[in-house]
Amino acid sequence: xxxxxxxxxxxxxxxxxxxxxxxxxxxxxxxxxxxxxxxxxxxxxxxxxxxxxxxxxxxxxxxxxxxxxxxxxxxxxxxxxxxxxxxxxxxxxxxxxxxxxxxxxxxxxxxxxxxxxxxxxxxxxxxxxxxxxxxxxxxxxxxxxxxxxxxxxxxxxxxxxxxxxxxxx
Numbered sequence: 001x002x003x004x005x006x007x008x009x010x011x012x013x014x015x016x017x018x019x020x021x022x023x024x025x026x027x028x029x030x031x032x033x034x035x036x037x038x039x040x041x042x043x044x045x046x047x048x049x050x051x052x053x054x055x056x057x058x059x060x061x062x063x064x065x066x067x068x069x070x071x072x073x074x075x076x077x078x079x080x081x082x083x084x085x086x087x088x089x090x091x092x093x094x095x096x097x098x099x100x101x102x103x104x105x106x107x108x109x110x111x112x113x114x115x116x117x118x119x120x121x122x123x124x125x126x127x128x129x130x131x132x133x134x135x136x137x138x139x140x141x142x143x144x145x146x147x148x149x150x151x152x153x154x155x156x157x158x159x160x161x162x163x164x165x166x167x168x169x
Contacts, residue, residue: 042084044136046117050097053119055131057088062133062142066159067149073101073109074118074132077157081121081130082142089129 042059045052062082070079091098100108100122110120121130133142150159 042136042138042141044131046097046112046115046119046135048097048112048115048117050093050095050114051112051117051119052092053131054090054092055084055088056090057085059084059142060128061146062144064144064147064159064162065149066147066153066157068152069103069109070149071152073103073111077154078147078159078162079118080133080142080144082133082136083128083130086122086126086129 040057042055043053059082062080064078064080066078071077073079095114097112097114098110098119099113100110103109103121106124108122108124109118110122111118117135118132119135120132123129133139133144136142144162147159147162153159
């Protein structure tokens with residue numbers, strides 16, 4: 001078996017990518033949002049803890065994104081996001097570590113300048129912001145429901161086995 005076949009088998013045969021994890025339990029996903037999430041308070045932080053944040057609202061649209069911007073920003077083939085209204089956001093950044101980068105004509109990306117954690121995509125219209133799910137303190141509550149921009153995904157990335165269907169193009 002050559003190296004490319006080994007790599008292909010590694011990704012395609014991995015139980016972590018071909019089977020949905022327990023957190024993707026359909027019993028959880030079929031519950032109303034209020035019951036699924038249990039509260040309207042969600043908190044998170046960057047890797048070093050220098051940036052902490054809270055949301056006081058129900059989240060919306062947990063999803064994976066495979067767009068080119070997400071890949072370049074994260075260094076990964078996909079980013080797991082969940083959206084919150086910007087008005088529900090509270091930031092604690094006493095060391096002024098949060099940095100923003102204008103990544104598109106309609107949004108900015110935010111990250112920690114000390115540890116490099118990728119944190120948010122912030123819509124310029126002031127309505128919503130997407131948060132990287134794994135920076136939340138309880139990431140298992142936010143199970144991605146769709147995969148967007150799969151046409152940008154690397155050919156070796158098994159996005160079709162992570163979740164059925166596709167949102168976006």
